[in-house]
Amino acid sequence: MKDILTPRERFGLLVIDEKPDRCNVLPLVTSHAATVKGMRLRDYYTDGEKMARAQIAALETYGHDAVSIFSEVGIIAEAMGTEFEYPENDLPIQRKPVLEKCAIDDVECPDPINDGRLPVYMEAIEYAYDALGDRVPILAYVPAPFTTGMMLSNPNKFLIQTIREPEAVGRILDKSLRAAIDLCYHIIDKGGLPLIVDPLASSSVVSPATFRRYALPYERRLVQFLHRYDLDVILHICGDTAPILELLPETRADLISIDQVSLAKTQEVLSGKMRLIGNYDTSKLAFSAAEEIAREVREMVRLGMTTKKGYIAATGCEVPVHAPIPNVMAFVNAAKESGWYWV
């Protein structure tokens, strides 16, 4: 069936509790866009215009429902001083956390216009918004304070600190929150919709107790900040979130993007409370046959569409950089075909 609405119109209806023509389809096409465009990864994440062009190319190829301005979660930490290396054909690799060089009180909140690769993000958002903003939501992924905090430190040390030095962690997270809010200000003024990502708060990484104590309060404060703008907030947590499902509504996010957790189980807990986004296994996008992907996606979408608060058909995590294009296409087409609400 032919789309009746633009992705912008479709998303607009979803967030005011109206059924759009079909469910939104949002594979998390981030750095994979460079593959679609035939671009070196380093070009993608170091040049805003190239990042935006790659995203637009991916959108034209797949016909999904949003642009995803993102490369990796270290973006704020990098702007605060964490050092990375930039392989030509791989994502940046953390080399030296800033907190190994100085104390958190000496770390400055970054200026999104000048520091690190935040200007790359700004340029990408601006370019994509100018090109497509009337028709397509421009999602700008913002690392949550907990994830940024961990990227500012040595991760092992940071996790130990959560037990031994909660105050120190609090200071790191406070500063990370300020940095995230500053970034959001700029994203919003460029027309991007901040999407909070907190992969390192996943139950695959930290215990539910740590999540509740450190990650959740900062997620909530970031959400509250965005709610002041009356924006609809998406929170994405990769990996396993089964142990923390009950806690997720406390973040006050409007939409929750899930990964390695049963969609049915998530619905049991969250169906009437949050809009769900998810959660096709991304490894299958890389390794399965297109027909199998299509079949499984259809099943997923049929189930997802029964979510009371609304549903976006998505991958559980980022589409792998080198996932075969026909596989991603199979995902999008199957989700579109089986996701119709309007008769």
Add this chain to the structure above:
Amino acid sequence: MFEDIAPAKIGLEEWSRQFACVSDDLIRRYTYYGNNEWGIYLSPPATFMVYGARELKKLKYDNSLAALRLWGFTFNESERLFRARQNGMRVIATMGDLGTVPVIVMAFPSCIPFYPDCTWWTPFFNESTVLLDKASELGVPEASCFVRSSLAAFYKRAYFPKPEALFASTGASCDDYSALMQMVQDLGHDLTWLEIPYRRQRHEEDDPEEFCGTEQGYQYAARFDNYLANEYRRVWDKMRALTGNGDTAELKRSIRKANRLRRLVAKIKKTAGQASVAPFPALEMMVVEFGNLYGYGDIDEWTDIVEMVHNTVSERAAKGTGVLGPDAVPIAWITPTADPLLLNVAENLGARIVETEYVINQAHVEIDENIDPFLALARSFMNASLIGSTSERVRRIRDSVNQGRIKGVIISNMLGCSHCAMETRLIEEKLKDLPVLSIDVPAPMGITEQLRTRISAFMETLR
């Protein structure tokens, strides 16, 4: 924070910075339909830009709390209409009459009137051809009024919910409006047609006893009041059948509410027009004026906002402060521009818009509260801008010219709009003793340097 702020026009980013200082309590204070969850609307322009209103980045806004409320409320209208339906209210579309039928609709409990016609601004605010392209696909000629975007909005069902009833006024109205409403009906909507009579001027030979006049000096055959009153009774009957209610005391109450709003807006216009410095920008003033049509679907909240605008304007006028320089040249603006940016452009180039004729004169006159309400509504509508002659339409502008209040006139035209095509030369002729600039409102994203230069050169001639 807003108490100490000096009046100014600020951009979107400045508004975002200013909004950072707005307390959560203040944000929670203002809601529509009294709902504290989704009814909050106090958001800066950036919010609506994030949701696709791309032109907002180019606009300059008044920096008052009143303006913040005004923008938040009006940009929230789409959501407000959907929320209304979700909460059991009836959403009723009114088209073509611009200002009268909503007064009847508002007399019914939980009935929300709106004007799909107002979607004509959407392609401009969004800098988008999405709706216009869809209208073309649906068979609307491209050389017709931008109001064609409303047909696409009906088709898409993403800008307002499917209305439970639709009242479409035709007759002495634009042809493309009428044709468009027909296409809306063909989409399967429950549409009731209403007849708008042409307000024929009284000839010397006519029997004066058969004629009546409005406060604004329009004279017409008295029987036209009855025609219209009967049409409004049909609206009433239709609404009564739809809702199972219908109390004329409520209609009188609705008229009083409409009058209160209209009086407030009249006061604002007068105060703003007479102030030594423009106390409020033209763009926000246009939004205020158009609010008279239907209170943007929540007349109580809108009136409260307009009250705040009035206070802001009055305070600034009393202090002699404002948003434009004292040397801004007073002009009149005839016919509303579909592209809001044009008003900003004109002000940036030195204009101060003190008089307007936005084809909604009927929504500015008070409705008689002491006679049969349907007759009163009919009489108020007989002041409509487009149902009579051009000379009647420009009379108010002419009066302002005579009083020396304005130094020039800008007429904004829409290509393919029947009244623009026919009236503009006449208006120019009627106002030939002062400079008149006639401009065509270009398609979205079409304001060129050439157009700015024309306005700039015009402003130079007025100085």
Add this chain to the structure above:
Amino acid sequence: MQLIGYTCSYIPVELLALTGFRPYRLLHGDVDSSKRGEKFVRVDACPMVKSNLDHIFRNQNDFAALVGSTGCDMSRRMLDVAAENTRIPVLVFNNPRTDNRTIFHDEIDWLTQRLERLSRRQFNPASIQNEVTKWESMRVELRTIDERRAANPSQVSTASFHEVMTAYCQGAFDRDVSICRERADRPRVYLLGSAITYESNAILRLIEDHLRIVGDFNCGLSRALDIRIQEPTLAGIEETYYGQPPCVFKRPDRRFIDHVRDETRRLNCTGVVAWTLDYCDAYEFELRKIERTIDLPVLRIRSDFSLQGSSQLRTRIEAFVEMLCSKT
């Protein structure tokens, strides 16, 4: 004899004629006069309106009055422009777009009174009957020609029919309305759209080089023949003019669409030619619906009266003919 100009098929010519002035339908349209008309209105006004304004302005002494209606917005406003630029008395009557018989009757009564005052004549039953008879007999004669046009095979071209209808529209009873036989076996088409102006005959001929127009619903052609006054009284006039097949401006448009569909079927048409003037929005809006409803191929011709693109138009017509022939 001075003229009384009028603009709309809903204005009873019998009443206009009762004034003693000659009813003259304002149906001028050619490139030059349209261009000159831009002195009064913008370039994006209807080309016929512009031509008419030019004609009125240049011949203002010929007109005793102008009578218009609210049928079409530009046409209504044309009289506003004429009133401002000439001294010709102007009368505009409310022709309701919706089904509102009361307004129509009241307005015809008003028009009658105003015409009486204008002409300083009393329209009495006898004079009304006399005028109705005169015009009805003219229409009877014209209907005979129209029937020959509609015959299968068609015996009269629409270009020739247009010439005799011009005499009717200009109230020229003295003109010869006889027509020679012009049998044609070309594809039978129905004509729709904007008014056919007095100067548009060449375009009709161009179309009929390849097609035969056997029926139409255009002002300036056969619409006037739908007026069949049974009762030669004022009430009879009102009733007949009100009840004529509705024009494209009437709301809702169902009866108009049905009428067109029925006529194309009755006349065994294999296609439709839709002739619309620039900025004539009403027809442009309706055309897609007409296409859907009548289920016949439609050739759209958009015109500003210019014949500059006539070779291109000829090619389009030829292609249309080929298409019609391949369908049959």
